[in-house]
Amino acid sequence: MDIREQDSIVRYERSPIMEAEQYYPVNNNTEQIELRHVWDVFCRRWRLMLGVVILVLIIGAVYTIKQKPVYESSAMLLVASGRTVSSSADDLGVLSDLAALTRARSVQSQIEILNSSDLLQQAFTHLGSDEVRKGYGGQSVPQWALSVDSKKDSDVITVSVKAYNPEVASALANTVVATYMERDQGFSSEATKQGREYVATELDTVQKQLTDAQRALSDYKRKTKLVVADSQLQAIAGNMLNLQAEQDKANVELAGVKKQKEALISQLNSQGNQIDESSTIQMSPEYQSALATLGELSAKRAALIQEYTPQSREVKKIDGAIAETQARMKEVAQTVVAARQRIRNPILNNYVDSVVNGAAADARLRTLNRVIAARDKQIEALPEQERTMTKLMEKVNVLERTYQMLSDKYYTLLLNEKSTLPTARFASSAHPNYSPVAPNKKKNAALFFLLGLMLAVAAAAIAERLDNRVRDEEFVEQLTGETALAIIPDEKSLRKSAGVVGAVDHRSPFAEAFRVLRNVIILSGAHKDLKMLAITSPGRGEGKSTTCINLANAVAMTGRKVLLVDCDLRCPSLHARLGVSNGIGFTDIVTGGVDPEIAIVETKFNNVYCLPSGPLPNDPSELLNSDESREALRKLSDIYDVVILDCPPCAGLSDMQVISTIAHGVLLVVTVDQTLKPSLYRTIKSLSQIGAPVIGFVVNRLNIKRSGYDYYYYGEKPKKLAEQVKKSRFGRKKRSSE
Numbered sequence: 001m002d003i004r005e006q007d008s009i010v011r012y013e014r015s016p017i018m019e020a021e022q023y024y025p026v027n028n029n030t031e032q033i034e035l036r037h038v039w040d041v042f043c044r045r046w047r048l049m050l051g052v053v054i055l056v057l058i059i060g061a062v063y064t065i066k067q068k069p070v071y072e073s074s075a076m077l078l079v080a081s082g083r084t085v086s087s088s089a090d091d092l093g094v095l096s097d098l099a100a101l102t103r104a105r106s107v108q109s110q111i112e113i114l115n116s117s118d119l120l121q122q123a124f125t126h127l128g129s130d131e132v133r134k135g136y137g138g139q140s141v142p143q144w145a146l147s148v149d150s151k152k153d154s155d156v157i158t159v160s161v162k163a164y165n166p167e168v169a170s171a172l173a174n175t176v177v178a179t180y181m182e183r184d185q186g187f188s189s190e191a192t193k194q195g196r197e198y199v200a201t202e203l204d205t206v207q208k209q210l211t212d213a214q215r216a217l218s219d220y221k222r223k224t225k226l227v228v229a230d231s232q233l234q235a236i237a238g239n240m241l242n243l244q245a246e247q248d249k250a251n252v253e254l255a256g257v258k259k260q261k262e263a264l265i266s267q268l269n270s271q272g273n274q275i276d277e278s279s280t281i282q283m284s285p286e287y288q289s290a291l292a293t294l295g296e297l298s299a300k301r302a303a304l305i306q307e308y309t310p311q312s313r314e315v316k317k318i319d320g321a322i323a324e325t326q327a328r329m330k331e332v333a334q335t336v337v338a339a340r341q342r343i344r345n346p347i348l349n350n351y352v353d354s355v356v357n358g359a360a361a362d363a364r365l366r367t368l369n370r371v372i373a374a375r376d377k378q379i380e381a382l383p384e385q386e387r388t389m390t391k392l393m394e395k396v397n398v399l400e401r402t403y404q405m406l407s408d409k410y411y412t413l414l415l416n417e418k419s420t421l422p423t424a425r426f427a428s429s430a431h432p433n434y435s436p437v438a439p440n441k442k443k444n445a446a447l448f449f450l451l452g453l454m455l456a457v458a459a460a461a462i463a464e465r466l467d468n469r470v471r472d473e474e475f476v477e478q479l480t481g482e483t484a485l486a487i488i489p490d491e492k493s494l495r496k497s498a499g500v501v502g503a504v505d506h507r508s509p510f511a512e513a514f515r516v517l518r519n520v521i522i523l524s525g526a527h528k529d530l531k532m533l534a535i536t537s538p539g540r541g542e543g544k545s546t547t548c549i550n551l552a553n554a555v556a557m558t559g560r561k562v563l564l565v566d567c568d569l570r571c572p573s574l575h576a577r578l579g580v581s582n583g584i585g586f587t588d589i590v591t592g593g594v595d596p597e598i599a600i601v602e603t604k605f606n607n608v609y610c611l612p613s614g615p616l617p618n619d620p621s622e623l624l625n626s627d628e629s630r631e632a633l634r635k636l637s638d639i640y641d642v643v644i645l646d647c648p649p650c651a652g653l654s655d656m657q658v659i660s661t662i663a664h665g666v667l668l669v670v671t672v673d674q675t676l677k678p679s680l681y682r683t684i685k686s687l688s689q690i691g692a693p694v695i696g697f698v699v700n701r702l703n704i705k706r707s708g709y710d711y712y713y714y715g716e717k718p719k720k721l722a723e724q725v726k727k728s729r730f731g732r733k734k735r736s737s738e
Contacts, residue, residue, distance in 0.1 A: 040471065041464055043703070044673070048463055049456035056455055060448030069436035070162050073170035075177045076428035077157040079110050107150055110424065111157060114148040114180055122183075123176040127168075135168025146176065156427055166432040173430035181424055196413035198259065202252060203406040210399035217392040224389070242305050243372050244398035249405065250365040257358040264351040275348070281333045281355055290329045294360055297322045298367040306371070322360070329356045470675040473699040480684065485667075485696040486517035488547070490703050511554075517698060518554040521667070522642065530695070532637045534567070534663035536647040536656050538679035542671035543700045545573045548646045549608075556607035560641035563600065565611045565633070567659055568648040569620035572613035578603050585614025590628045596636065609640070620648075625658040633662055650686060651679040660692035668697040 042049070113119065124132050136142060150157045159177055163169035268275060281287055301318045308314050333352045470476060473484045489509050521530065535551070537544040545568075552562040565586060566574040575582040580601045588594035589611075600611050617623045637643045645663055650656040660666050666687065670680060687694055 041460055044471065045460040045463055049460050052456040052459045053449070053452035056448050056452030057445070060444055060451075063448075064439045064441055064444045067439040068164050070164060070438035071166035071169045071433055071435075072160055072162045072437045073166065073173045073430040073433050074158050074160040075173040075426070075430040077114075077159060077177050077180075077424050078427040079107055079155050079157055079424040107155060107157065110180075110184075111148050111150060113183075114157065114159060114176070115146065119179060119183070120146050120176065123172060123179045126179060127172055127175050131168050131171060135163035135165045135172065137164065145172070157424075159430075161430070162437070166434050170430040170432045177424075177426065177429075184424060192413055192416045194263075195256065196410060198256060199406055199410045199413060203403065203410055206399060206403045206406055210396070210403050213392065213396045213399050217389075217396050220389060220392055242309075243302070243368060243375065244394065245401045245405075246302070246305055246310075247365065247368045247372060248398065248402045250361050250368060252406075254358060254361040254365060257354050257361060261351065261354040261358060264347055264354060267347050268351065275337065275351065277355060280336050281352075284332055284336050287329060287332045287336070290325055290332065291359055291363065294322065294325045294329070295363045295367065297325060298360075298364040301364070302367045302371045326356055326360050329359065468677045469673055470670055470677060470680060471672060473670075473672075473702070475677070476670050476680070476697055476699065479680065480697065482696060484699045485520045486513050486698050487702050488513045488517075488543075488698060488700045490672075490701040514550045514554040515557075517551060518558070521551075521665075521695065522555055522558070522560075530664045531641070532633065532643045532645065532662070532664045533667055533695075534645040534647050534656070534659050534665070535667045535669060536650045536659075536683075537669040537671065538649060538651045538675050538683040540571065540649050542649075542669055542674055544649075544669045545577060545646050547667075547669050547698060547700065548574070548644050549577060552608050552642075552644050553605045555642050555644075556605060559607070561607050561609070562642045562644060563609045563611060563636055563640040564603075565636065565643060565645050566613040567624065567645045567655075569613055569616055569623065569655070570648055570653075572616075572646075574610060574646050575612040578610050580610055580612060582612040582614065585612035586632070587614035587617055587623065589614075589632050590623060590626065592628065596632070596639075611636070621654045621658060624655055624662075630662055650683040652682075657686060657690050657692070660687060660690060664693065665695040666692050667695060669700050670697050671700040672702045674701070 132138075136145070145162055147160045147162075148157060149160070159173055161169050161173040161176065163172060265275070297318060301315065301322065304312075304314050304318060330352060333356055334349065337348055337352055473487065477483055521533065535544050535548050548564055552564050556562045564574055564578075566572045567586065568574075569587065572582065572585075575585075580603070584594055584599045586599070589596050589599050596611070599614070600609050602608075603610050623629060633643070633645075645659060647659050648655045650668075656666075668683065668687075
């Protein structure tokens with residue numbers, strides 16, 4: 001039978017206080033309830049939480065102690081993020097390309113190179129295995145050993161190195177910087193070296209050609225007896241000399257650009273960036289227009305070079321226009337490539353420069369070839385001997401000038417190669433720092449403390465989740481659907497030593513709670529016919545005997561005669577609490593051997609009498625269920641105004657089921673922090689199965705300070721009142737004497 005269907009018997013009857021709450025409901029603040037619940041959990045679990053925090057802190061302390069101290073040293077590197085190699089206007093195009101190759105990289109690019117693992121490994125090799133083992137305990141490169149950073153808009157890079165030894169940390173920081181500078185200098189001089197080797201090869205070739213040309217001219221003069229050509233031949237030879245020099249220069253430049261372009265294409269392919277010049281740069285109409293303009297300017301320059309020297313103002317003006325056109329072609333080409341690739345790469349910029357330089361050299365070479373071809377036709381019209389001599393003289397002059405130019409460029413490149421400087425230099429070297437940066441004791445303590453707090457909260461939540469004890473009256477109210485008849489405060493929370501009404505101040509919260517319970521049960525109209533009350537609890541040691549004694553004392557204060565009967569025939573305790581003998585008791589009356597007047601004894605409380613259990617029977621349940629037991633209790637209820645039965649625990653025993661069929665009402669004592677939820681549920685279910693007349697439940701040993709119940713004294717305390725009276729009398733006597 002469901003407990004909610006037993007309205008007349010099983011359901012708790014509402015008291016006037018509960019009915020008043022129905023008409024005057026209290027508006028509970030949900031947030032306050034939640035905060036109170038959190039506070040209750042903290043009060044119950046603070047020892048567990050404190051233990052978890054202390055444990056985590058101990059683990060953190062052990063972890064921190066066992067960690068090796070780590071030392072950090074930093075070296076500062078000043079980089080040049082925009083340096084270029086200067087070149088004159090008469091330099092070969094290959095020198096301009098070398099200037100682009102040796103251009104300083106951006107700060108971010110240099111940071112990426114410094115962070116590379118191969119650079120760190122190379123620095124480890126330079127440092128030495130003994131030093132590495134001393135600083136890191138092995139030969140492997142830890143990830144945390146090196147960090148490189150730079151402030152925004154700054155050309156200073158900070159290289160920080162951590163190690164277990166301060167000397168090793170500073171030494172490795174300096175070695176990393178030195179290794180980077182050495183590698184950077186190698187990168188910068190490699191391009192210059194390649195150009196010098198190329199010029200050296202061309203210089204040897206031109207030297208052989210010049211020797212052959214000079215021998216041929218000498219042989220021809222000796223053979224023909226011609227020594228000096230006429231003025232016309234000398235003018236033609238002079239013009240051809242300038243044109244041949246420009247042609248050779250253009251050939252050398254174009255060959256150098258092609259070699260450079262091949263090297264750059266190889267580097268781009270290794271990076272996975274393939275560029276098709278014909279489908280990117282050459283497809284731009286703006287680039288083609290600039291290329292046509294460059295061809296026209298090259299033709300004008302070829303015409304001027306026949307009348308003026310390369311250093312003349314007219315030629316310089318055309319050279320300036322050609323340089324502007326080349327710059328515009330580079331901008332257009334870089335824009336096209338950037339739109340296709342969408343990445344920033346210094347090699348791509350060098351490739352674009354080589355493409356434009358190659359196009360310019362090719363346009364200039366084609367124009368010179370056309371002009372030289374026209375001059376050749378003019379020479380063909382001269383007499384054969386003069387024409388032949390003119391060609392030989394022209395060839396010798398061209399080769400001499402070319403040889404001189406290549407010789408100058410060779411030594412220029414050699415000087416550049418030997419004097420190449422790295423793009424960075426030491427701004428500040430690293431020095432040993434003997435103050436460890438790790439472990440950071442304060443930081444570790446804060447982290448482990450926060451971790452301990454989180455784990456403590458988690459442990460408290462898990463403990464609450466696994467806890468099956470009743471922690472407040474709200475759970476019982478939710479389970480039964482009724483409000484507690486009374487809240488019995490924990491006398492420890494009130495700092496009182498005794499737990500009996502008669503032994504404490506009659507105006508204390510403890511005594512007041514039992515008077516409230518007395519009024520609800522005895523004085524209310526709902527229970528006016530109740531003369532025999534059975535008090536039980538789900539388990540043992542939950543305060544049912546103490547509740548019986550205090551309730552009996554509170555009822556006796558109204559002038560009623562109250563009898564306490566110890567019906568716990570398995571583990572009686574009333575006689576010990578009241579200080580009476582248990583030699584004769586309830587079991588002697590039931591068996592018929594003793595008269596009730598002999599077995600019942602007076603207690604130290606007025607109008608409160610006690611019937612101990614007497615000798616314990618072999619089968620308590622059968623003894624309680626006997627007709628003699630029922631008749632004895634019925635007679636006792638006729639003699640006394642109220643009979644209170646101290647019953648055994650309900651869960652797991654059948655005794656209470658028998659007693660509930662005899663008593664007029666059953667009061668259930670639920671003890672906070674002790675009563676098990678499964679036991680409470682089984683108790684309610686057991687009583688409902690037999691239709692026990694349960695009148696309600698009492699919440700026992702509730703910590704009123706923690707739970708927020710406001711018990712207080714109304715009025716002045718006797719001692720304080722007496723002091724005030726004494727002071728007032730003293731004041732009147734003093735004023736009368738005056």
